[in-house]
Amino acid sequence: MPDLVQQDVSTNASPIFTLFDSESVDKLTRDHILRLAVGVLGAVRIRGFSSEQECADIMEGLDHREFGAYDENLIFPPIAKIGPAAYDFYGAHTLTDEYWQAADEARRLRGGLYHGSDPMDMAVDWVSGAWGDEVVPARSKGREMFAGMIREIPQGAKLHFDEIVREFPGILDETPTSFLTLNWYLSMPEEGGETRVYRRRWRPADESLRDGYGYDEKVVEGEPVAVVRPRTGDAVIFDSRNLHAVNEIRGEGRRVSLSFFMGVTGRGPLQIWS
Template sequence: MRPDNQARNIREKIVNKSKGNPTPVYTKFEEKCSKELVKQDLVDLAAGTLSAIRVRGFFSKELCAEVMENLQTVELGEYDQQVVSPRIAKLGPSAFDYYIDGGIGDEYWEHRDQSDEVRSALAKGIDPLVLAMEKISLCWGSDVRKSSINGRRLFAGMIREINEGARIHFDEIERELPNGLDDTPVAQLAFNCHLEMPKKGGEATIFRRRWMPQDEDNRDGYGYPYDLVKDQPYTSVRAEVGDAVIFDPRNYHRVETNKSPGRRVTLSFFMGLTADGILEIWS
């Protein structure tokens, strides 16, 4: 018998004798709640084995109150209501607001600078975005930086007000603007720190279901029907003022309607993990 055939037969005998149970498969879509942001939690979220991270007291209630008081003097813009309905008020440009022929329109950059200036004045002594970046950088172990297109840094740190809910949708920069960023993210996360919340409602609900090409047959504007996700595992995260909630926006998600008086206002941006292990952010 040739040596290679002999080795093959030995392997076959070993395989045939090893008849164990099938390997178990775990859903692993739980929410993690903690008092501090932990790097491993971000890694697990990017890997798809957590549904969401809730960090209690990411911002102090005093900072949130100061931002909200000064925000009263700011005239907020909104997403195009022909695309995004119900209305979502916001401070700052969204990259997809300015997508033109695979790039970003010129007006975006002026809007970026104006919005950075306004947001940086909402709290005395520190821009809320800078504080968030510092906290995430400390957790990650290296500096968080803003994403760029052709060397120009994108806007990050939108302030959004969602009181009437947001429809089921997903966010994925590589499907919206393929190869648009200078550094392609291998994973994408969404960050929301809650500056004000109603006593009831306003939860973020995340479903364990990602976009598939056939989903476009049921798309209405930016939203998708509940039927796409009705049988999927999900989690609903109820945050308090100052809490940060982070999840993978490539999963379908929605914001529940406020069920009591009050405003639901967040500091929001996306985080992309690059192949070099760098965290980059944009809105």
């Protein structure tokens, strides 16, 4: 049943629905993507996006790959990763030359992780099947952008938002109408590591509560929230423009995900990038 914010019984007014719950499903559909895009679904967890054995095989491959990290002067607590983010290589309304070099190296490191193949290909196939159309790399100055960063977040992530056209204007050749993020969990700890997504977009006044790359939790006090605790092999999709955070892990295990953004455009294909 939808969550009710309020109902004015004195005037028999219609109830106001938050329409911001999380849903756990066994199969991703086009309708889930569209509901996320228009903002009437907070987050969707796809159970068994892959098998635990597939994840274990990919994690074994990662044992032989070296992780980099975001600049700790900008992103703290530290987050290890394979693959560049636009965040890392933005300059004068374009991506720097170093971005394309890092993208090529990341594709090499990620390639062959799953029995000689790239697990990103698996994720794209699954999403394309749900969407019913192509899933293609976003382009910047005519070049295909990198998508499919692998990240490990043991100490959580601060409350923040991701909206490439607001944070890094000029990068995308085509502006999507909605922005989503997909996280496929290759490993999850025994406890903790939940994702919290709030029904709250960034506002200019929030800058007074900025905390490094993110924001003080006071920004979302009283806001509806969708909390998702995936298991290994699950995937979670939500609108990255909504303020969101990751809880610190507890107990044994690692929190490792393959992540990319998806842009819903006015035409058929989904665009993806990291």
